[in-house]
Amino acid sequence: MFNFFRAQPKQDEITPVEVQQRLAQxxxxxxxxxxxxxxxxxxxxxxxxxxxxxxxxxKLSSIPKDATIIAICRSGNRSGVAADLLRRAGYSNVLNLRGGIIAWARAGLPLVM
Structure with a gap:
């Protein structure tokens, strides 16, 4: 009912749960x-x-252009810079993981330790 109060990801961001859902699909x-x-x-x-x-x-040549790229860092700042760099280099399907690995861990999603 009050979801409009909850912060929504920017258009170029994706939440950890959304990434997990896409992987599962x-x-x-x-x-x-x-x-x-x-x-x-x-x-x-x-x-x-x-x-x-x-x-x-x-190392841009090692990154596929035919996949959706999810840029990841600790909190979402460096990966935001990386996502911008990739877009400027011609990658069109790039999303920044909102909140980074911290948000991923808080969501209880799997990690390799």
């Missing part, structure tokens, strides 16, 4: 984690690919 998602190696080693989303933000522009 078999949608082809490329989970791009742009954190540093140490952060990724602590905890990451299963099947995510690590490309630290500082290396992203040099």
């Amino acid at each position: 078999g949608e082809r998602l490329y989970l791009l984690d742009v954190r540093e190696r140490e952060e990724y080693a602590e905890a990451h989303i299963p099947d995510s690919v690590l490309i630290p933000l500082g290396q992203l522009s040099r």
Whole structure:
């Protein structure tokens, strides 16, 4: 009834639950984690690919253009930068994981530790 009070994701963002739903439906998602190696080693989303933000522009050729790319970081800031970089590089289907790995963990979704 009062859902209009709840903060809604921006158009270029996706919530952790929405990502999990899309994965469960078999949608082809490329989970791009742009954190540093140490952060990724602590905890990451299963099947995510690590490309630290500082290396992203040099590794664009390894990122598929035919999948929906979900950019992931700790809280959503660095991944927002990564998503913008990808869009400027010609990737059209890019979403930022709202709240990052912190929101993913808070939602109780699976992590590799």
